[in-house]
Amino acid sequence: MEEPKVSQKSPYRVKLEPGKKYYWCKCGESKTQPFCDGSHKEKGEFRSVPFEVFAEKEYYLCGCKKTKRPPYCDGTHNNI
Ligand code: FES
Structure with missing residues (x-):
């Protein structure tokens, strides 16, 4: 299975x-991190993760791409 690129730790x-x-x-691979810009089309098995929020506030979205709770950071980046 192909591994995602770590866009930031x-x-x-x-x-x-x-x-x-x-x-x-x-x-x-997206140039508009943490959001999809369609670059996954170059990397066959990946798809973007659609999501919505229910409150206007700041969120922490995973940059290492290894979270178990996409799209949110779950602290996994501390082990990279
Ligand atoms: S940035 Fe990926 S788990 Fe925190």
Whole structure:
């Protein structure tokens, strides 16, 4: 199984709003981290992760791409 690229070894802190659909980059190749820009099409088995939020606030989205709770950071980056 292909491994995702580690785009950074820490989460991205981003302000998100309810009512919008977001697409978290899972392959690590996107130039618009932490969001998908379609680069996964070069890396066959990866798909972006669609998600929404229910409160307007800052969220920590995984940058290492190894989280067990995508798209959110779960601390796994501390073991890389
Ligand atoms: S940045 Fe990936 S788990 Fe924290």
